[in-house]
Amino acid sequence: MKTVFAPTSGMTPVDTSYCPGCSHGIAHRIIMECLEERGALGRAIGVVPIGCAINAHHFMNVDMCESTHGRAPAIAAGIRRVHPDKLVFTYQGDGDLASIGAAEIVHAAHRGEKFTTFFINNAIYGMTGGQMAPTTLIGQRATTAVDGRTVEQAGMPLRVCEMLATIDMAVFVERVMLTNPAQVRRAKAAVHKALDIQEARKGFTFVEFLSACPTNWGYAPVDALKWVEEKMAAYYPVKNFRTVEL
Amino acid sequence: MSKVLMKGNEAFAEAAIRAGCKCYFGYPITPQNEIPEYMSHELPKAGGAFLQAESELAAVNMAYGAAASGGRVFISTSSPGLALMQEGLGFICSAEVPLVALNVSRGGPGVGGIQPGQADYIQVTRGGYNGDAKIPVFAPAGIQECVDLIYECFDIAEEYRNPVLILADGMMGQMMEPVELPPHKGITPVDKISQEKPWAITGTDSHEGRNVIYSLRMQPEVLEKHVEKLFEKYARAEKELTRWNSLSLKDAEVVFVAFGTMSRLCAEAIELLGERGIKAGMIRPISLWPFPDKAFDELDKSTRLVISAELNMGQMLYDVKNAVQGRVEVGLINRTGGVVPSSLEIVERTLKLLEETK
Amino acid sequence: MKYKMFFAGSGGQGTLAMGQMIAKAAMHEGKEVTWLPSYGPEMRGGTANCTVVVSDKPISCPLINEADVLVVMNLPSLLKFEKMVTPGGLLIINSSLVPEKASRDDIRVLEIPANEKATELGNDKAANMIMLGAIIRETSVVRPETVYDELAVMFTGRKEKFLPMNRKALDLYLH
Numbered sequence: 001m002k003t004v005f006a007p008t009s010g011m012t013p014v015d016t017s018y019c020p021g022c023s024h025g026i027a028h029r030i031i032m033e034c035l036e037e038r039g040a041l042g043r044a045i046g047v048v049p050i051g052c053a054i055n056a057h058h059f060m061n062v063d064m065c066e067s068t069h070g071r072a073p074a075i076a077a078g079i080r081r082v083h084p085d086k087l088v089f090t091y092q093g094d095g096d097l098a099s100i101g102a103a104e105i106v107h108a109a110h111r112g113e114k115f116t117t118f119f120i121n122n123a124i125y126g127m128t129g130g131q132m133a134p135t136t137l138i139g140q141r142a143t144t145a146v147d148g149r150t151v152e153q154a155g156m157p158l159r160v161c162e163m164l165a166t167i168d169m170a171v172f173v174e175r176v177m178l179t180n181p182a183q184v185r186r187a188k189a190a191v192h193k194a195l196d197i198q199e200a201r202k203g204f205t206f207v208e209f210l211s212a213c214p215t216n217w218g219y220a221p222v223d224a225l226k227w228v229e230e231k232m233a234a235y236y237p238v239k240n241f242r243t244v245e246l
Numbered sequence: 247m248s249k250v251l252m253k254g255n256e257a258f259a260e261a262a263i264r265a266g267c268k269c270y271f272g273y274p275i276t277p278q279n280e281i282p283e284y285m286s287h288e289l290p291k292a293g294g295a296f297l298q299a300e301s302e303l304a305a306v307n308m309a310y311g312a313a314a315s316g317g318r319v320f321i322s323t324s325s326p327g328l329a330l331m332q333e334g335l336g337f338i339c340s341a342e343v344p345l346v347a348l349n350v351s352r353g354g355p356g357v358g359g360i361q362p363g364q365a366d367y368i369q370v371t372r373g374g375y376n377g378d379a380k381i382p383v384f385a386p387a388g389i390q391e392c393v394d395l396i397y398e399c400f401d402i403a404e405e406y407r408n409p410v411l412i413l414a415d416g417m418m419g420q421m422m423e424p425v426e427l428p429p430h431k432g433i434t435p436v437d438k439i440s441q442e443k444p445w446a447i448t449g450t451d452s453h454e455g456r457n458v459i460y461s462l463r464m465q466p467e468v469l470e471k472h473v474e475k476l477f478e479k480y481a482r483a484e485k486e487l488t489r490w491n492s493l494s495l496k497d498a499e500v501v502f503v504a505f506g507t508m509s510r511l512c513a514e515a516i517e518l519l520g521e522r523g524i525k526a527g528m529i530r531p532i533s534l535w536p537f538p539d540k541a542f543d544e545l546d547k548s549t550r551l552v553i554s555a556e557l558n559m560g561q562m563l564y565d566v567k568n569a570v571q572g573r574v575e576v577g578l579i580n581r582t583g584g585v586v587p588s589s590l591e592i593v594e595r596t597l598k599l600l601e602e603t604k
Numbered sequence: 605m606k607y608k609m610f611f612a613g614s615g616g617q618g619t620l621a622m623g624q625m626i627a628k629a630a631m632h633e634g635k636e637v638t639w640l641p642s643y644g645p646e647m648r649g650g651t652a653n654c655t656v657v658v659s660d661k662p663i664s665c666p667l668i669n670e671a672d673v674l675v676v677m678n679l680p681s682l683l684k685f686e687k688m689v690t691p692g693g694l695l696i697i698n699s700s701l702v703p704e705k706a707s708r709d710d711i712r713v714l715e716i717p718a719n720e721k722a723t724e725l726g727n728d729k730a731a732n733m734i735m736l737g738a739i740i741r742e743t744s745v746v747r748p749e750t751v752y753d754e755l756a757v758m759f760t761g762r763k764e765k766f767l768p769m770n771r772k773a774l775d776l777y778l779h
Contacts, residue, residue: 041450042450042451042452043449043451044449045315045447045448045449047311054462057458057460061450061456062449062450062456063447063448063449063450063457063458064458064459065310065311065314065315065341065447065458065459065460066341066458066459066460066461066462067307068307068310068333068334068337071303071304074299074303074304074305074308075308075310075311075314076311077297077304077308077311078269078271078307078308078309078310078311078312078313078314078315078319079311079312079314079315079447080311081269081295081297081308081312081317082268082269082295082312082315082316082317082436082439083436083448083449086448103300103301103303103304104300104303104304104307107300107304249631251624251627251628251631251637276643360643361643416643417640417666417667420640420641420643421638421639421640421641421666422627422637422638422639422640423638423639423666424631424636424637510664510665510666510667511665511667513664513665514665517664586667588667588669589665589669590669
């Protein structure tokens with residue numbers, strides 16, 4: 001019989017702990033598929049964040065470590081110093097990366113650290129229960145902004161790709177979204193490209209995934225995907241910001 | 247081996263290099279800046295990696311990443327910097343990752359000052375991190391002892407899979423004394439790491455199964471078991487790592503308890519008291535945690551006063567009282583804020599305390 | 605034998621280096637030594653002091669209450685530290701930069717016009733070496749040959765061209 005589909009060996013054979021409609025599962029899978037396709041699972045080392053994805057090491061079938069909140073890029077920089085030939089990545093949410101870990105991600109990019117950061121932007125704190133993130137859109141409700149975020153109170157949402165793209169050593173910066181099969185294929189191409197550039201030791205590589213959090217947004221999964229396409233992508237354009245020729 | 251005259255901070259850095267340190271991460275802070283400076287040019291020559299971090303928060307986490315993936319790691323800082331590193335150190339205890347950290351301490355609280363201080367005693371012995379964790383802390387009294395301790399502490403850290411702290415102070419960092427440097431151990435090659443540290447995250451190609459280094463344990467019973475396991479290690483540390491040095495306890499009327507720089511001053515005060523016909527001795531804790539309670543069993547019947555001598559407001563005093571267990575009077579001689587008393591001041595205050603406890 | 609020495613000047617005068625030369629030479633003669641600088645936020649022009657203890661026996665304390673030998677390179681140092689000289693001790697003054705006399709009569713005082721002599725030799729920076737020669741002659745804390753060896757180590761490689769000049773400065777009051 002012809003095999004038409006097999007799950008990637010980059011994922012452990014267990015159910016994930018993520019909510020229905022959450023984009024983490026898709027993001028995990030495409031990253032792990034990419035590593036498997038590259039034959040890199042055995043030489044990959046990943047760092048997971050504080051947030052929902054702290055559990056990622058139960059699902060991603062590679063050597064991994066947990067991180068203090070926001071410091072995954074510093075930890076990956078440390079791993080890099082010991083293992084210059086391995087494939088190193090961090091997987092971080094928007095509270096972790098854009099708020100408490102803003103300094104670490106900026107400086108990892110600025111030093112041109114040769115690892116890849118996968119950034120899950122769902123415009124909310126997930127694990128702690130829907131508080132406002134730096135990425136929460138204006139008007140978007142959160143448990144710490146019950147009438148919706150206002151500019152006066154919390155400023156404008158932080159565009160991380162745009163910020164990192166101003167840094168010379170951030171050589172690959174792309175924003176993708178995980179809303180339909182075509183977008184998922186684009187996302188996967190971006191992951192491969194980022195890993196190609198990491199393996200060519202060109203500099204820091206970064207992929208942002210616009211992601212859905214139906215539970216904390218209070219939407220049904222399909223509506224949540226629509227909200228990503230209509231609202232998030234309007235403020236956070238899905239595109240490549242920086243790439244480098246290999 | 248011939249001796250070299252080295253500034254404390256440079257000798258500490260060299261000791262770490264000779265112990266086979268693979269990675270050093272640091273952030274500028276006085277009075278330990280010679281360490282990152284020295285590491286920046288000497289560690290790469292030895293095959294290691296130097297990285298100036300963007301903050302102490304980043305430095306301790308870089309250290310965690312490097313150590314979790316099997317490298318020998320050394321970090322150094324000074325008091326407020328250690329406060330920033332505390333979260334990381336607690337996490338590293340929980341994740342059971344070995345590294346060696348040096349605090350060249352200064353006066354506090356807050357940004358405080360840059361002169362020598364011992365006001366981090368509680369910070370280092372109790373930890374500013376959350377949760378049930380402990381870190382062995384050693385307090386050398388001279389540059390040779392500090393060099394020897396740094397050299398040895400990498401092995402201790404790896405045996406216990408726990409951070410180990412060394413508490414020096416600004417005076418030791420800036421002072422020069424002759425040192426005999428230990429031989430180079432060499433850095434473990436990257437392809438040998440998983441043989442030495444089968445738990446390290448080196449990529450699944452290099453070891454059986456899959457390694458994950460983590461701290462999160464959502465089930466209380468599971469977390470409780472983990473903490474109990476940590477405390478089995480700490481109980482072993484109390485047996486194996488308690489160290490102290492006793493000086494002239496026999497027939498001593500008064501005994502100082504002092505570590506680091508303060509123990510050097512007390513040693514001279516003992517000589518000066520002797521000239522005045524007063525027999526004085528000293529218990530010098532080398533390990534601050536575990537605290538050498540046992541040392542106090544050696545107190546002579548002649549001793550009627552124990553003095554905790556410290557460069558803070560009396561932080562070790564609690565440990566001293568706990569160790570003395572009411573057997574004799576306990577007094578305090580201290581200065582703080584970076585002020586180091588003269589040995590004469592110690593003598594005068596000792597005479598006063600002896601008078602008061604008659 | 606135990607020497608407690610204190611060197612005081614301002615940053616850039618080579619005050620700390622003077623103390624280090626003695627500490628290194630004494631160490632190579634098999635003595636116990638400690639060298640302890642004051643340290644502060646100033647990089648240049650601030651005060652620069654160091655304490656050197658040389659002894660046959662292990663040194664309990666690198667800090668000193670009084671100095672057997674005090675070397676002052678400028679006026680503020682004289683005013684601030686003169687009182688710390690042990691009665692009968694030695695005070696060596698860089699008289700080029702210290703217009704005042706010592707006020708104590710219970711100590712031995714030696715005035716060396718170090719900066720003037722250094723200028724005569726054609727190297728203003730060698731004032732500390734001139735002072736060093738005088739200190740060694742007056743105290744015999746270390747042997748001249750050991751200091752020559754230290755000087756040769758200090759001025760190697762690119763700095764070797766400065767060796768003859770510094771040796772000349774050192775010799776001025778050494779013998």
